[in-house]
Amino acid sequence: MGSHEIQTAMAPTKIDQGTIIILDIGKNASVPEEKNGQSFFEKAKECAGRIIERKIISQGKNLVGIILLGAKTTNNSLAELAPGTCRHIEILEELQYPTWSMIRKLPDKASKSKGNWFDALLVAAEHLKNGVPATKIAQKKIILMTNFQAPSEMEDSQVKQAMAGFQEEGFEVDVIGPDIYSEENNNSEIELARLFVEETKGATATFDYTMRYLLFHKKRAINAMPWNVDLSIGPNIKIPVSTYIRIKDEPVVKKWEKAIRNPVTNAASSSEGIKKEKVHINTEDQTTVGTDNVIKGYEYGQQVIPFSECDKSMLYDPGQKSLKVYGFTKASNITWQNLNGDGLAYVFGRKRDKKAQYAFRCLIECLCELELVGIVRRVYNNGNAPKMYALMPVIDTNNFVCLSMVGICYKDEIKNMAFPVTSIKKYGCNEEQVDCFKELIKAMDLTRAYEESEFDDTEAFPIAKMVSPSAQYVLDCIAYRAMNPGKPLPQPRDDIIMLFKIPPLIEKRSREVTDKLKKLFVLNKVEVKKRDKKKNHAMDIDDYQQNQPSTSNNDVTMDDLSKIELKMFKKPDNVQRIGTVNPINDFDILKKEGKILTDLASQMTEAIESMVYGNIDGNFSKALDAMMHFRNECLKNDPKLYNNWLKIFLLELADRKRSNIIDMIKEKKLNYILQSENSLSTIQSNTCDDSQLYDNDTVPTLTEVSISSEVNDLFDDM
Template sequence: MPPKVDQAAILILDIGRNVSTSDEKGKKSFFEEAKECVARVIERKIMSQDKNLLGVMLLGSKKTQNNMAEQCDGAFRHIEFLAELQAPTWKMIRDFPEKPTKSRGDWMDALVVAADHFKNGLSQVKVNSKKILLMTNFMCPTCLDENDIEKILNGFTEEEFELDVIGPDIYDESLKSEDIQLARKFVETTNGETATFEYAMQSCLLFHKKRTVNPTPWNVDLSIGPNIKIPVSSYIRLRDEPAVKTWLKAVKDPVTLTASSTEGIMSHKMHINTENQEVVEPDSVIKGYHYGQQIIPFAECDKSLLYEPGEKSLSLYGFTDASNINWQCLSGDGLAYIFGRKGDNKAKLAIRCLIECLHEMSLVGIVRRVYNKGNAPKMFAILPVIDTNNYVCLSMIPLCYKEEIKYMAFPPTNLKRYACSKEQVDGFKELIKAMDLMKAYDDTYEGTEAFPIAETVSPSVQYVLDCIAFRALNPGKPLPEPRDDILTLFKIPPLVQKRSKEPIEKLKNLFTLTKVEAKTRDRKRTQQQVDADMNDQNLEIKPDNQSNDGDMPTIQLPVTKKSNTITKIGTIDPVNDYKLLISNGTPLIDLIPEMAKVIENIVDCSFDGTYTKALEAMKHLRQECVKADPAPYNNWLQKFKKELTDRQKDDVLSLINDRQLNFILKAENSSSTHENVDSTQSQLYENDTVPDATELTMDTEINDLFDEM
């Protein structure tokens, strides 16, 4: 079965002597405008990534290379195929002639050659639409008589060829050439189109367009309760997609600076054990999932534990008031429309009834969708869409889950100081009315609406595609800036800007705004503050009386005076700080938790593994608590040891036991509850394993049940 192609087109570009000169001074010639237009057409065809075929024919070429010239000697001259029907490539643009020739060709002969190529060059391809784009100024008249022209026109009609003429305005009454009238007849008979270069470049070829594809429906039954199932079809209305979905890596040819046709990149996937750098066979690999910082292995036998969403379905869970669905609740990357199944009139009638009921009662449906088996279920809101001109359907938009919604608290604005006067409110109403985008252009534009939905292109996507096209044709040059057509999308429409000028000036007078100046750092004031801080800390400059080398400057560093004003225990010398605070009259009950915290900080920040300073401070604290109250030390040590055990600090625990820094025993202080080490360890074990609140949280009946068992 031959392959099918939606469209095949042949571009006929006139490069003869008749298009070499410009009609007006300072303007481009017909050849230059036609060359830019053809390049733009090929570029758009390539970037749309469609599967249509394209051929380029040169009219008025120095060479004669076509099938009809080989069959008829002396006819169909100066017609050459730059590229026969094939997928569009960048080479077509690179092979364009830079200058027009001095030859001339017959445009009617070019149409016959193009028709012959469609008939004989596509014998193994089935084409739905055959199009010929002719770009000539018709300044070279055809040499064929009326009978031959009539036969050609009948052949075009039978083969269903479409002829489009781009360049001159063939409907201009001032142009009374017979060839232009003949071209007009061909366009009308074949249901073709015509446009000038300016209109084609600004309207049809201004931006890149997506490939036109036939929408594929997602067929499913809309389930309402256990008994009602309505056959429906869902179509994607809008979807956020990247500029280029997939990138193919290729090796760059150093000679042609293009992707090499003989070399490629071959990738090989393997699993390597990071511990011994050995290759692991795929059969020995167990897949896993990240859960925080931990990897959870997931073997084949664990698949039975997975949540199964079920088969493909669309289930209606219920209805809610339309006011409950705000824009904050909606998510996803697109919008879908739901219609009754094609060919099922009962389904269409049921969906229409549901839509009208939702619209009249201001309700929204909540549905659960499973796209197919194995996909996670998602929640959607279905809203009624009633368009009297086009269609009646349901729009389906994804809903956020609770953890996906972020609430932001703003201060109340219904305060007295935020109240606006009637003049201020009216001023904003005038501004909103003046900036109405539905009436953004005057009669000189085709439509009055600015930035219509689903018609406005993305500036970022257009710039990315422009850069790809530029890099394909200019491999060694830097990327250009965005063109003016893209930057225009960021500008305010001229009529809106004109209308809003007066309301904005009025609002400036109604609202007094105070300019907030950003505070800058004053270096002079900062230096003065530093000097004041040094004086407060009793710092002095120690002079250096020693003689140095004459080339070396003398550096004077601030030296801190010794002071007895210490307010807390530090980690540099905790024992001396403790003694100094005790001598100053600080209560022991306040110093014990502070000293304990310092010991914990020293242990946490110690990297040498000796912990000498922490053990000396711990020894001093134990001695002080033996003389006074041992309970604070014992309670702290119990918690401290438990933390060390949980953190696997066995080296610190062994040092504490070696230095005999364990609990204060009853033999050392009668107020202690610890008699020996064994009882202490057993008490610690009991405290760690049996919580005090266990008996309070467990029911007595449960305890009796365990006793009977």
Template structure:
């Protein structure tokens, strides 16, 4: 049997003098708009990577006559040229489109007949399932065919299932109908179940590149629940993570012309090379191995049998958990699949439906182990009940993250007095949220009032990449253009949303005055040191018998060098008091004070922690007076790091001297009522520090 082609498309482009005049409204000629539309159609076919699609181009009104029907009937079907026969679309088709119209005229009915004949007799060795013709003309040249001949041609089109589409004039606008050819074209469109669109509607449809819709291939397996229950299922991919561009052939650039060669391309080949004797090694005679440190460990076929085997392909439910335990951060972005009962198996479909309803009623989610192919690495998935209006009742399957893939972030508490907001500030933000509702982003003049709907909004990055590929293919030497206005529109706020939110933003600016904070200059050790002046005394001459004396150098310290500028480890309490007298607050000095205390605790060479304990007590008392949250938050983070570093000595010092958190009994501003609340928070805070590797493991790698 011949191979099947999903779709065959012939574009009939009017190139006669009747399309040369410029339109007063669009300031472009009909031919310029038609050529741009034809080029866009071919470009879309190429970038969609539709391999099972053929495209051909016929020029109507060409100065040449080149078609098989004209050869069979001399003197007829003039000025009809088959520019490109039906084939896989290429960039050369766009390059061959004429830049300007000719001075000839052709019959659009002749072009339809030539296109139908090419579908029937011009393609060999393949079977085209669906045939389509797109006619780009303004119908200013009247056809010479009478009513009976037109009806005969129409019957032939209907018998061969040829679909006729017209792009250009509005066939259904009665005010623009000038001749009977509009009615004839409308008759062909309606009888062949085609469409007729003006250039504006057609180009808006071709505005963005669309991926070719392909029916998802089912992944058939058994859903195992316990040792006895196995449900035949079929899984279909709903959302995948395919790259924007698939595999493209890279061509070699000619060094003389600086253009890619049409005959040569890069071909990759994998070979195995022996570095010792500089020879190629056959794939059969090689031994697999794995690199462990700096050593290569061979891996024989006998050892492969002892490897871990995941088993046969399947989906096994490990258990069920409450849906609140599966948060969005636990899910990966690999893709989404829908699970249904096996097609044709009514019992399996009813069982899956019953399972979904039970999970919805109990607010549960399944956790399952999936082996995609036998003995491939297993992965864990969440089976979430889903009631989709379009697809029906099913299970959504999303891959779960492992612990190593989840990144924890700890933020400071916001329930402090300085972060509290008034009712007016909260209402201002509520007003801003309502004003920025994207579901009501446009007025009634638009078909849809929602902006950026989910599942319909295209990716600006993908669109620009495809635009660059198309531009580079047609203009090899020109620099890449900036993104189109249509792409940049995706980054702009809809006008109606911007207008609605303007008043709310002005309220927020008044309610939240912002003060500019100058960044602190970086500390420089050389700048911190007080400048010194060196005075060299002159050398006086001595007698010959007297010994030579070295010149004396006197050091004079600057008067300002004794002033305290930061908190150090020599006397942190005095430094703190000195800086407080200069007008600095507790929040300004807290960072320096805690760094000084931590340095005294960590780098205690003589096991004397009196200075650190005194500084810590002083700092704790200062926080009790003004803001206990500063001390509590710092101590909480310090204890977490000490626990992970297993620094029990410092922890014992803190506990023995009763330097724990400030309780509510000591200060009414504290949020801790007792010590247990702080211990509970320490236990529940996630691990935010890197894993500490045991010294024995490090020594093992050093020896290797």
């Protein structure tokens, strides 16, 4: 048996479009067309850069190549096969995915040579055919930018042969620059270029028209991928359908490639990056915890609820991928307030399934006839959360039949707003005022925003045709940063700013009507009276001096401060309860009135806690002074009141993570009352012998006193 050699060929790479730009940089393109104007070369270079930029940002499967016509040197494959031909034609960039370096490599000025544009077409065609092996290019395009002032000098036989080859290979020739259909540009070269455009089904445009077309970046065209599912109506009816996304809110740029800038060369590196490492740290002892010992949790308020793997079995299971009809309701019940605006999808009968399409069309016609809307529950994929949608019939005049699927808001997401009644005599308008508003509506008609001589379409801001200004500015910034890495980002260009401006014709038409409205509706300015707030007298001398009536022409100096009597700040004697403004004074007044310490203790501690927890400026001196006063009173009478309260207070401070207050209490020596503090401790010990802190002469730590061992073990287990 003889040996057989098996060869496997790789499938060719599919490319949507292959474009070769022929840029004329010869002497014939270097002369400015108008006085102090741009030359043909400068316009062609700007247009070529804009085309490459748009192809880069669109991120499509496109290959781009650049050929220089009229270059100083000759560098192409046809010149190598037949020396002496195709001179002054250089392949600057071979067919490849477009990059920013292509724009940077475009020449800054024209040369003094001239090239044959017909030869450049042949070089481009040969490169499109054989330049990139193992690729299948769906659309082959050649963009020719020349003013045809350099003669081609080709014979008819050569032209016919080249034309047949172009048509056979499916090449498309586009001419950008001169108007080849203008009577002013009618010569043999223009006629030959026009023949190539027409026979290859190409296009032609001037630089002005092309640059207007390239004003805004274009999104890459992507074939919609269907979401195939069965539309279930009840237990027995299932219609195979396909859902396509019509509108979806997506980010301008989905994928960003981060690069590290080298500080020496000031260039970005694509082979280096930032290494990120995620670790779990125990905040108590600052040790690293392994991922095996970490339990995920959810933050509920200020508390973390652990959620282990065993808890996942208790989660709600939405089921498998499905689209189930829950019921039907009147179309009037589904208003725009009930829709969440999270995209729009179209639902069709399954492709190549005639029975499904027929049943689906019957469903749509029934919904239209009965003015109903379907409410469906959608589960996109196994394990995804279910969502509710409304299915609304769509029947176009062109026999376009489908269902539009829009998300429905839940009750929690809808805000009910009450508006005052306007159908009363107070808000009534006469006929003249109503007619003036009608005139204003007609004057601001966007369908007649421009004169017919200015634009082809007189409508301003047409629906589904406007580009997003924010998205365009983001893409502009990306393109500018790629070409100018060291410069600050520019302001939005005028073309983007124009999207925010009122069309001049509408502004002119509405100006007269607006002036008329101002005369018909006389507006009176309403002065809102502000409510007088209580004036809290300041406790500093400066404010006191400003509020004092002047008794003499001499100002009060700092030496006179001791003579000023602050009588206005004296608290009245009729105190009912201990407050937070002057708790010590209130405590003493109530004590003189005969209140016992047991009754005053709850009020005093409540005032101290309010001053601590509700503090804003971070000054706790008043609260600490009140604690000192309360401690001294308890030391003389009943230490148990202070110790029991302080125990609970320190626990609360620890739970709220107010360690700074605990440190202040220790610093001010406001800890528990001990027997050894004064000479009266022996006498007072008989009244509070059950207080362990008062009987012992040692100061226990906060953890040992306030938190039991069972609680500590519980937190250790968690």
